[in-house]
Amino acid sequence: SQTIHQWPATLVQPVGSPLSLECTVEGTSNPNLYWYRQAAGRGLQLLFYSVGIGQISSEVPQNLSASRPQDRQFILSSKKLLLSDSGFYLCAWSDRSGRISYEQYFGPGTRLTVT
Amino acid sequence: GENVEQHPSTLSVQEGDSAVIKCTYSDSASNYFPWYKQELGKRPQLIIDIRSNVGEKKDQRIAVTLNKTAKHFSLHITETQPEDSAVYFCAPPDSMLTFGGGTRLMVKP
Numbered sequence: 011s012q013t014i015h016q017w018p019a020t021l022v023q024p025v026g027s028p029l030s031l032e033c034t035v036e037g038t039s040n041p042n043l044y045w046y047r048q049a050a051g052r053g054l055q056l057l058f059y060s061v062g063i064g065q066i067s068s069e070v071p072q073n074l075s076a077s078r079p080q081d082r083q084f085i086l087s088s089k090k091l092l093l094s095d096s097g098f099y100l101c102a103w104s105d106r107s108g109r110i111s112y113e114q115y116f117g118p119g120t121r122l123t124v125t
Numbered sequence: 126g127e128n129v130e131q132h133p134s135t136l137s138v139q140e141g142d143s144a145v146i147k148c149t150y151s152d153s154a155s156n157y158f159p160w161y162k163q164e165l166g167k168r169p170q171l172i173i174d175i176r177s178n179v180g181e182k183k184d185q186r187i188a189v190t191l192n193k194t195a196k197h198f199s200l201h202i203t204e205t206q207p208e209d210s211a212v213y214f215c216a217p218p219d220s221m222l223t224f225g226g227g228t229r230l231m232v233k234p
């Protein structure tokens with residue numbers, strides 16, 4: 011069966027510090043991968059999605075970046091965090107072909123607080 | 126991307142009553158319509174979905190209806206229970222999802 015992991019689970023970082031969040035998927039190959047951010051009490055904002063290694067599409071221009079160094083690894087980074095980067099970061103995957111389902115499977119999330 | 130509007134943003138119902146949440150979209154080529162539930166502090170999970178070749182799908186107390194002409198699909202929860210309290214998200218069709226703003230459903234015992 012497929013599983014998705016995210017770490018760390020929680021993170022407190024000062025403004026201006028760098029960020030690296032990691033997401034890995036097991037039990038599937040060639041998945042679509044996504045990064046979302048959710049501010050407290052708000053909706054899901056799509057940040058990045060990837061259809062393959064090295065292929066990243068950005069939905070929102072900001073101080074964040076994403077990379078996909080391996081098929082089942084997705085990394086979210088920042089060189090300098092802003093207060094507004096605080097939130098709940100969710101990684102997700104879906105079957106690329108869509109023949110089975112377009113369902114997105116979410117990881118457990120990382121709660122980031124920028125102080 | 127897909128333009129999605131979800132209403133209402135908050136909904137409070139008495140236990141046992143029904144709840145309806147509506148999502149409108151703009152892409153007439155869409156063919157897959159899912160609903161996700163997110164409990165407090167947890168990850169969103171798919172609860173029901175429908176493809177464009179059917180107009181309604183039921184799974185126990187939840188159902189989704191689709192009106193392709195009007196470009197909207199709705200989530201129906203009957204006999205609501207306190208554990209139905211959560212945020213519900215619709216998502217537009219296909220694999221690159223931009224979620225609706227969410228509906229916070231509160232079921233009062």
